[in-house]
Amino acid sequence: MNQKEKTLQTLNSLCKNTLMETLHITYTDVGDDYLVAKMPVNTSVFQPDGVLNGGATMALAESVGSPASMLVIDNDKFMVRGIAFSANHLGSAKSGNVTATAKFIHKGRTTHLIDIRVEDDFGKLISTCRLTNIILPKE
Secondary structure, three states, X not given: OOXXXXXXXXXXXXXXXXXXXXXXXXXXXXXXXXXXEEEEOOHHHEOOOOOEOXXXXXXXXXXXXXXXXXXXXXXXOEEEEEEEEEXXXXXXXXXXXXXXXXXXXXXXXXXXXXXXXXXXXOOOEEEXXXXXXXXXXXX
16 A cells, blocks of 8 residues: 555544544545545535535535645644635535545645635536634644
C-alpha cells in the first residue's frame, strides 16, 4: 500500500461515528496541495423541494477543508479549527454524487485559506466555498 492509499484509509477511518459517516462522505484522492471527497445525493441530503441541501454541501466542503490542513501540520502538537466559512451555491443536484476538492490558497504558520469546489458527476459547479482555518497549539 502506498502513502496516498494509507492517507485515504486513515482519513476514511476517522469518519466513523461522525457527521461524515452520517452523510456517507468518502475521501477519494489526496495530493501535496489538495484533498478530494465525495458524497451521494439522495433524499437524506435533500431540502424539501427535492434538491441537494446547501447545508449538506457546506458540510461536505468543510469536511475536506479542515482535514486538508490536518495533513500539513504536526497533529501531535497542533489542532485545526475553522474560523470563517463562506459558500456560493451556483447550481443544484438531484442525484448521483457531489465531489468536493480542497486546494490551498494560503498555507501559513497559524492560518490556512482553502478554496473548495463542489461539482456534480458531470463536472458542473454546484458551489464554491472558502474556509479559513486557524492552527492552534494543543494544551
